[in-house]
Each structure stands twice: as structure tokens, then as C-alpha cells.
Amino acid sequence: MHRVIGERDLSETPFSPDEARALFRDMVRARRFDERALALQRRGWMSGYPPYKGQEASQVGAAHAMAAEDWLFPTYRSNAMQIARDVPMSDILLFRRGRAEYDSGHDVPVFPQAVPIATQIPHAAGAGMAISHEEDDAAALCYFGDGATSEGDFHEGLNFAGVFDAPVVFFCENNNWAISLPRRKQTAAPSIAAKAEAYGFMGGQVDGNDPLAVREFVQSALATARDGEPVLVESLTYRQGAHTTSDDPSRYRGDEDDDLPEWRTADPLERYEEYLREQNVVTDEYVETIYEEADEELSEAVERAEAKEPADPDEIFESVYADMPKKLVDQREWLRSFTEEHDVQELEH
Ligand SMILES: Cc1ncc(C[n+]2csc(CCOP(=O)(O)OP(=O)(O)O)c2C)c(N)n1
Incomplete structure (x- = not known):
């Protein structure tokens, strides 16, 4: 299990205080977006919303590991990744209001969010093969949940990537649930990362509630992918909220999560802030400013989205x-x- 928090000081990582603060800033932006989007859905502003609270460290860490030219294959759950990649928040909001086109015309290399489970995995393998064919420097990062690993598309995508040496990092965010199905019942394999062996490439687990660990681990996985070997990363985190606004997790969670370690179920944003304070790289004033700026950005995004015609x-x-x-x-x-x-x-x- 790859981890930084509790094991290393920031000065013992490859990351500067500025880079560590940038992760924190994007986690705050992502958290505020999630909270506001939930509130907007409750007001009838959009018909449904899939929250990602608890998964911000995993997503922001992975997004910060990517180079500007790398392709992201997202899902409905990975809005924190798009936010950290600088897809405008108004575009993400408008998508949830039924608009297929990115309204701002941004040029971030990101595919549309996949809602059918695992369909983006063969797409990412194909994109990786195209990148190799074009002798391009980019890599692809394919995001999916633990539930997606039971789909045929998972097998087909990873198999192709392995055979054709596609520069793809398969980033499985294991939040312990696929709607009401716990990870324990998803697969009898000891871990999701272990599945990589069957496809002939490396797999590994990272503490998904530690953004520095995720960034470091995914950055190294992307370097391996660029050298022509795909990697399967299993990022261990936890979905704190409901599957979507149409779901009631109290109907199925029971005591299923009782055995999960504290680092996994605790709030990653609070954990990271505490670490940054211990490392003396953030102050009260800095934290306050980051929250204020995120709220300002969000208000502008909501205003922009509201000004658009309905889809x-x-x-x-x-x-x-x-x-x-x-x-x-x-x-x-x-x-x-x-x-x-x-x-x-x-x-x-
Ligand atoms: C092909 C397909 N089958 C079923 C569904 C219904 N469905 C929506 S989300 C979901 C669970 C996915 O769980 P996971 O892959 O772990 O991702 P998470 O929602 O936890 O991010 C299912 C079965 C779907 N969207 N697509």
C-alpha cells in the first residue's frame, strides 16, 4: 500500500509546498462544488446528481499526476477530476442539465462522462493504441469504479491494452460500493490490483485518501505507461454519501463498513489539512482565502449555467x-x- 501521510514529511516527497497547496486548493474547489451541486439538485435545478464526497483526495491526486496533453476518460462520479483538470465548473453543471456539448469550448483533453458502466475502458485502450500509433507523447488515464471491474468491457479493455502495449493507466477508484453491492461481493479476488497480473502488466494499491500518495503513485504509473506498459491502479477510498440523489444508503449499508480502517472512511480533506498544518505549509488565513475563492468561482459558474437555455x-x-x-x-x-x-x-x- 503506497502512502505518504503519517509516513513521510513533505520535504521527503518529490513535491514542493506550492504543489502540496495546489492539491489542497483543488480538493476544496471539488468539495464546495459537490456540496453546491447537491443543494441545487434538491431545489430541482437538475434531475439527479451522483456525489463524490470522500473521494476528493483520490481524484485530485490522480488529476495532478497527469500531463497537460494526457487524455482523461471520466465517469459520472469523477467530477473532482474534471475540476482539477480545469474543466470549467459551469460546463459540468450544464452537462447535468442535459447539455452534451461543453459550453465554454475548453480544450482540456477529456472525453464525455461515461454513464454506462465500463464502456469507457475499451475506448481508453483504443485511444492508447492510437497514441502509440501516432508516436505521440501523451498517455490516457481511464477512471472507473470497483463495480466496473465485473463488466466484460473491463476484461476486453485491459486485455487489448496489455497485448498492444497501450500507454494507459487504468485508475480504479474503489469506494467500497457499487450502488448497494459491497466490494466484498464484487469479486473473490484478493484485490482489484491483483487482476493486472492476468493481463501481463503491473497493478498496485494506493491510499486513496492521501492526495500526495495518489499523485506520486499515478505519476509513476503514467511514466511506465508512456514507456509502453499499461498499469492498473487501485485507489482505496470510500463513498461517504449516497450513490446518487435517488438512492438511500441506509437501506443497505448496515454494519458492512465496520471493518474498514479509519483512514479510509475519515474525511480526506480534514486529514490533508491537518497534515499541511503540521508541515507548516498552510495558515488559517490561507485556508480561509481558498474557501472564499472556491465559493466565488462556484457562484459565477451557477450564474453562467443559469443564463443558458435549457437543453x-x-x-x-x-x-x-x-x-x-x-x-x-x-x-x-x-x-x-x-x-x-x-x-x-x-x-x-
Ligand atoms: C452497463 C450498465 N449496467 C448497469 C448500470 C447501472 N449502474 C449505474 S451505477 C452502477 C454501479 C457502479 O459502481 P462502480 O463501478 O463501483 O462505480 P461508482 O458508482 O461507485 O462510482 C450501476 C450498476 C449502468 N449504468 N450501466
Whole structure:
């Protein structure tokens, strides 16, 4: 298990105080985004939201390990990664309001969020193969949850990457749950990282609630990937909230999490702040300013998103088939007449 907090001083890591503060800043931005998005969903601002509270260290650490030209393959859960990669918050909010296009026109190399579980894994393997073919310097980082490892796409993607030496880091964020299914029942394998051996490449576990450890571990995995060998990283963290705003975890959690170590279930943001204070790299004033700036950024993002027209429901049917099959044409007709008859904004509330 790779770890920094509790084992090394910051001066014994490759990271400067500025880099350590940058991780903290993005964790705060991500935390405030998550809290605001939950509140907005409760107001009917968007129909659903999948919170990532507790997973900020893992996601921000991995995002900071990436080079500017590296491709990110995200999911609905990994908004903290997009935020740390500087995808504008308003784009992420608008996506949750049904807009497929990135409104700001940003040029961060990031794919659209995958909602079907594990479908992004073969895409990332293919992107890695294309990168090798083009003799490009970039690598790909493919994010997914522990549940995704039971899908055929996981096997196919990792198998292709291994055979074709694709420069891909498969970043499995193990938050101990796939909706109501605990990790214990997901696989009989001793760890998810252990699965890498079957594909002929390296796998390892990192303390996913330690952003410095994640950054260091993923940075080294990306270097290995650039040298032509994929890596499977298992980042051990914990989903503190519900699966989505439609879920009630009290129905299934029970005492399942009782055996998890404290470092895993505790708040990674508080843990990291405490470490940075011990290392004398943040002050009260600094922390306060970071929170204020994050809140300002968020207010501007919400304002920008609110100023946009609502998404056109017709768009749901576009961009899949060149010639739309009759079944979809009929569904589109049905939706058009439904939205004409009903006030959709009203229905959302
Ligand atoms: C192909 C597919 N099957 C089922 C679902 C329904 N579903 C949505 S999230 C989820 C659990 C995913 O768990 P995990 O991969 O651990 O990711 P997490 O939600 O914890 O980030 C499932 C089964 C889906 N979206 N896609």
C-alpha cells in the first residue's frame, strides 16, 4: 500500500509546498462544488446528481499526476477530476442539465462522462493504441469504479491494452460500493490490483485518501505507461454519501463498513489539512482565502449555467445513428408531444 501521510514529511516527497497547496486548493474547489451541486439538485435545478464526497483526495491526486496533453476518460462520479483538470465548473453543471456539448469550448483533453458502466475502458485502450500509433507523447488515464471491474468491457479493455502495449493507466477508484453491492461481493479476488497480473502488466494499491500518495503513485504509473506498459491502479477510498440523489444508503449499508480502517472512511480533506498544518505549509488565513475563492468561482459558474437555455430534449436522439431507426423516430415524436402538453420545468419541480 503506497502512502505518504503519517509516513513521510513533505520535504521527503518529490513535491514542493506550492504543489502540496495546489492539491489542497483543488480538493476544496471539488468539495464546495459537490456540496453546491447537491443543494441545487434538491431545489430541482437538475434531475439527479451522483456525489463524490470522500473521494476528493483520490481524484485530485490522480488529476495532478497527469500531463497537460494526457487524455482523461471520466465517469459520472469523477467530477473532482474534471475540476482539477480545469474543466470549467459551469460546463459540468450544464452537462447535468442535459447539455452534451461543453459550453465554454475548453480544450482540456477529456472525453464525455461515461454513464454506462465500463464502456469507457475499451475506448481508453483504443485511444492508447492510437497514441502509440501516432508516436505521440501523451498517455490516457481511464477512471472507473470497483463495480466496473465485473463488466466484460473491463476484461476486453485491459486485455487489448496489455497485448498492444497501450500507454494507459487504468485508475480504479474503489469506494467500497457499487450502488448497494459491497466490494466484498464484487469479486473473490484478493484485490482489484491483483487482476493486472492476468493481463501481463503491473497493478498496485494506493491510499486513496492521501492526495500526495495518489499523485506520486499515478505519476509513476503514467511514466511506465508512456514507456509502453499499461498499469492498473487501485485507489482505496470510500463513498461517504449516497450513490446518487435517488438512492438511500441506509437501506443497505448496515454494519458492512465496520471493518474498514479509519483512514479510509475519515474525511480526506480534514486529514490533508491537518497534515499541511503540521508541515507548516498552510495558515488559517490561507485556508480561509481558498474557501472564499472556491465559493466565488462556484457562484459565477451557477450564474453562467443559469443564463443558458435549457437543453433541447430532441438532442437525446441525435449523434448515435446516421439514419435514425423508426423506433427512435417514434420515441422522439412521443417526447415532443409530451413536452408540448406538459410544462417540463414544472414537472422537474
Ligand atoms: C452497463 C450498465 N449496467 C448497469 C448500470 C447501472 N449502474 C449505474 S451505477 C452502477 C454501479 C457502479 O459502481 P462502480 O463501478 O463501483 O462505480 P461508482 O458508482 O461507485 O462510482 C450501476 C450498476 C449502468 N449504468 N450501466
